[in-house]
Amino acid sequence: MREESKEDGRREYTKADVNELRAHSKAKTRVAKIAKLTKRSEGSLRQKAFKLGIGLGHQR
Template sequence: MAKKVKKIVRREYTKTDVKELRAHSKAKTPVVKIAKQMKRSEGSLRQKAIKLGIPLGHMR
């Protein structure tokens, strides 16, 4: 039997999602924690942060 392909579900970012992302950016929360809490991928969060012009996670 063929493997089931996971369907990609895309969700728009709401105003509250953006507000929460900005708060995490200010608190320098690790991206892994934010991803689990918001149920989004790390890549999605990083891309949104770039569009908003905010840093995400800690800088090395």
């Protein structure tokens, strides 16, 4: 696992982050609201959801 870098602004998804994303997917929370709560971009959330095979937003 790489150390968090302040240069590129990226943050790794932890197991807790993934579990939270799955819960929001199940609850059908809007992507914009999830983005504000997690302090991540909508694009980042959509990419992660796609990789996990879960639906977010209009992709359901």
